Amino acid sequence: MIEIVNLSKRFIGADDEVHALRNVNITIPNGSIYGIIGMSGAGKSTLVRCINMLERPTEGTVLIDGVDVGALSEKDLRDMRKKVTMIFQSFNLLMQRTCLKNVCFPLELVGIKKSEAKKRAMELLEIVGLLDKANAYPAQLSGGQQQRVAIARALATDPKVLLCDEATSALDPKTTHSILELIQDINRTLGITCIVITHQMSVIERICSRVAILENGSVVEEGEVSDIFSHPKSAAARHLVFPDGDPEVLAIREGEHRIRVVFNGAIATERPLIAQLAKDKGIEASILGANTKSIGEKAYGNMLLGIMGGKEDMIIAKEYLESVEDVIVEEVFEDAQ
Amino acid sequence: MLSNAFTKEAFDEAMFILSTEIPLAVWETVYVTILSTLFAIIIGLPLGVLLVVGEKNGILPLPNVFMRILGGFINLLRSIPFLILMILVFPLTRAIVGTTVGTVASIVPLVIAAFPFIARLVESSLRELDPNIIEAARSMGASPFQIIVKVMIPESIPSLISNATIAITTILGYSAMSGIIGGGGLGKIAITYGYYRYKYLVMVVAVVLLVIIVEIFQRIGTKFAIKSDKRLKNQ
Numbered sequence: 053m054i055e056i057v058n059l060s061k062r063f064i065g066a067d068d069e070v071h072a073l074r075n076v077n078i079t080i081p082n083g084s085i086y087g088i089i090g091m092s093g094a095g096k097s098t099l100v101r102c103i104n105m106l107e108r109p110t111e112g113t114v115l116i117d118g119v120d121v122g123a124l125s126e127k128d129l130r131d132m133r134k135k136v137t138m139i140f141q142s143f144n145l146l147m148q149r150t151c152l153k154n155v156c157f158p159l160e161l162v163g164i165k166k167s168e169a170k171k172r173a174m175e176l177l178e179i180v181g182l183l184d185k186a187n188a189y190p191a192q193l194s195g196g197q198q199q200r201v202a203i204a205r206a207l208a209t210d211p212k213v214l215l216c217d218e219a220t221s222a223l224d225p226k227t228t229h230s231i232l233e234l235i236q237d238i239n240r241t242l243g244i245t246c247i248v249i250t251h252q253m254s255v256i257e258r259i260c261s262r263v264a265i266l267e268n269g270s271v272v273e274e275g276e277v278s279d280i281f282s283h284p285k286s287a288a289a290r291h292l293v294f295p296d297g298d299p300e301v302l303a304i305r306e307g308e309h310r311i312r313v314v315f316n317g318a319i320a321t322e323r324p325l326i327a328q329l330a331k332d333k334g335i336e337a338s339i340l341g342a343n344t345k346s347i348g349e350k351a352y353g354n355m356l357l358g359i360m361g362g363k364e365d366m367i368i369a370k371e372y373l374e375s376v377e378d379v380i381v382e383e384v385f386e387d388a389q
Numbered sequence: 390m391l392s393n394a395f396t397k398e399a400f401d402e403a404m405f406i407l408s409t410e411i412p413l414a415v416w417e418t419v420y421v422t423i424l425s426t427l428f429a430i431i432i433g434l435p436l437g438v439l440l441v442v443g444e445k446n447g448i449l450p451l452p453n454v455f456m457r458i459l460g461g462f463i464n465l466l467r468s469i470p471f472l473i474l475m476i477l478v479f480p481l482t483r484a485i486v487g488t489t490v491g492t493v494a495s496i497v498p499l500v501i502a503a504f505p506f507i508a509r510l511v512e513s514s515l516r517e518l519d520p521n522i523i524e525a526a527r528s529m530g531a532s533p534f535q536i537i538v539k540v541m542i543p544e545s546i547p548s549l550i551s552n553a554t555i556a557i558t559t560i561l562g563y564s565a566m567s568g569i570i571g572g573g574g575l576g577k578i579a580i581t582y583g584y585y586r587y588k589y590l591v592m593v594v595a596v597v598l599l600v601i602i603v604e605i606f607q608r609i610g611t612k613f614a615i616k617s618d619k620r621l622k623n624q
């Protein structure tokens with residue numbers, strides 16, 4: 053378990069002080085994929101660097117399985133970092149080393165014999181699907197491939213925690229998808245706790261179970277991803293869920309009920325849901341706002357529906373839509389907007 | 390005077406001097422330059438590393454006083470004209486070599502003049518390195534020494550080779566100047582025959598040879614710098 057307790061970080065500039073983090077409290081269960089999301093400048097990169105003490109917090113503590121990492125000696129801290137590894141937006145591979153040598157690098161640091169390190173590195177490259185690129189240099193690889201090498205490198209020392217700092221932000225949507233799948237795979241098969249820093253809500257909804265929303269250095273909302281998607285309470289959360297502006301600008305009309313339909317990887321492309329709702333149940337729903345996209349066969353995102361037929365119709369519609377796997381439906385009230 | 394430089398007699402005499410002295414002079418110039426560069430790198434490389442890692446935000450912050458003294462010392466040595474420096478280090482040269490004249494003795498002032506220059510070149514090479522790569526190494530638990538030896542220097546090799554090439558060609562120019570204090574090589578030939586004895590043809594040939602040697606060093610250096618850089622695709 054990772055506990056971040058009352059964490060604050062101030063950067064002292066020439067004539068001003070920047071509060072990068074203000075009193076952050078987060079608990080991350082072992083074996084989970086935990087998302088930390090925020091706009092650029094929200095302090096998320098600083099927060100993740102406080103977990104492995106690349107940045108020293110000004111106040112507060114970080115406990116990893118009960119150990120206060122801020123109190124560790126330099127040497128113990130270096131040993132800790134071998135168990136809490138990191139991947140980056142810009143991959144940060146050693147450009148003058150082959151992929152194989154890059155993966156060997158953390159093993160060299162701990163003094164593992166060359167032949168053994170090489171064997172382990174080959175296994176890891178196989179896990180990330182790049183065995184054939186072992187002797188290529190990073191510059192010869194695509195961004196997605198470089199990130200795979202970086203992941204293999206991060207796994208070399210059998211970490212307990214993997215910190216992903218905007219790991220997919222430099223990648224195209226298709227590659228992002230495959231890297232996220234790899235991270236999910238690693239989490240499931242190796243039981244590694246993953247902390248995913250991102251500014252893209254789509255990344256959070258794809259793989260995270262819980263999420264903290266960071267704004268101006270403070271956690272403004274924290275909870276299960278599905279909850280935050282269906283009831284974004286804070287302005288920051290609403291902005292992330294509806295990046296193109298909040299669709300709920302219209303006041304709820306007399307006799308209208310609203311529901312938000314969240315597609316969390318539902319196979320929605322085969323069934324025209326809204327049309328079927330009208331056909332099967334005779335309920336007409338107007339789409340007030342939608343932000344959905346399909347990745348492969350699956351739909352992600354959410355949709356806001358207005359139903360005029362009274363509360364009964366709304367409940368029928370809600371139950372009807374909920375019967376579809378991976379679809380979450382929530383009633384929306386005016387005051388919750 | 391210049392018209393006399395190109396008569397038949399002058400030409401024959403020059404050919405005689407060149408054929409007897411040039412091979413040795415070229416050899417002396419090359420080995421003095423290479424040896425001086427090597428010694429200067431041995432001293433200058435660690436100092437250049439210290440200039441970068443010892444900074445306040447570096448990976449191995451050193452006391453501010455130490456960094457200022459180091460920087461000041463390097464600037465001081467770099468600001469003394471080489472001709473004066475050669476004379477100033479006579480006592481050191483005598484202590485190390487036993488004499489202040491001759492080819493071997495000229496290596497001492499060359500090293501003293503070149504190592505601060507090399508320290509600054511190393512500094513600039515290491516500063517080019519993407520700080521994210523150093524952060525990545527820190528995130529993997531690398532110690533400062535491991536970061537220097539396994540990340541900073543190897544990742545900067547292409548730039549270090551380019552800068553070493555600049556250093557060696559500069560030192561070659563200095564070595565020619567050491568002809569003044571009796572250092573051997575092409576510089577001595579140019580000065581003793583061309584300047585003291587008005588044999589301009591000899592001087593011109595010596596200078597042309599210096600130009601050719603610089604060109605050769607530069608080409609080899611550039612070639613190795615490019616070849617060593619794995620960031621360039623499709624090699």
